[in-house]
Amino acid sequence: MAVAYFVTHPEVVIDPEAPVPQWGLSSRGHERLQAFCARPLLNSVTDVFVSDERKALDCAETLKSLRNLEFCIDPRLGENDRSSTGYVAPPRFWEIVAEFFAHPDASVLGWEMAADAQRRVKTAVTECIRERAGKGDVVIFSHGGVGTLLLCDLLGEPxxxxxxxxxxxxxxxxxxxxxxxxxxxxxxxxxxxLS
Structure with a gap:
């Protein structure tokens, strides 16, 4: 059995002046990610897929440097599109996130609808796995929002x-x-x- 690991990027450098997809990992995020990439858990990984956002690419590049694993970029693995609002500081951000999940078939403040984001990430993940080059385990570096949507789908839950x-x-x-x-x-x- 090949295992797929859906991995979310760790802590990032928050820069309100830059588009969120351009944010990179913080020093703490790099520390945690390097420790993860060194875990024996990943010894059987043959294929790596990643969203095109900087923080996810930081993850894939770290894994490549430690294990010499090439990666494939798939923009469909990106976080739910929140470009209509750009950066929103907490606690308002978490209020919007709650609305996003509570009303999956509605666009909250112009954000991509949760139902659409779920379909997108599920399609991307299944197609990446189907088209993988190796026969071993798979790592997918992505984001927490779409990861939650994918997990709900895989569990058969709303x-x-x-x-x-x-x-x-x-x-x-x-x-x-x-x-x-x-x-x-x-x-x-x-x-x-390391927590």
Whole structure:
């Protein structure tokens, strides 16, 4: 059985002056990500897919530097489109996120609808897995919002924020069977010993 690991980027450098997709990992994010990439858990990985956002690319580039694994960029693995508002500071951001999950078939303040984002990421993940070059495990570096949407779908549950990652700054992963798409485990910290 090949395992697929859906991994969210850890902590980022928040820059209100830059578009959110251009944000990169913070020093803490790099530290946690490097520890994750060194874990024996990833010894059987043959294929890596990543969104085109800087913070996710930072993750794929770290894995490549440690394990010499090339990666494929798929923009469909990006976070839900929030360009209509740009950066929104907490706590208002979390209020909008709650609305996003509570009303999946509506656009909240011009954001991509949750139902549309769910379909997009599910299609991207299934097609990436189907087209992978190797026969081993798969790593997908992406984002927490679409990860929550994907996990809900894989569990056969309605869209809900209750399946959100347990760390608000990111840096979590869940695992599923790459062939059957059956969930092996829900969200876990990428490196719990560093938390």
């Amino acid at each position: 869209i809900s924020q209750t399946r959100g990652q347990p760390i608000s700054g990111g840096g979590c992963y869940f695992a599923f069977d790459a062939d059957t798409l059956s969930v092996i485990h829900a969200w876990q910290d990428i490196v719990p010993e």
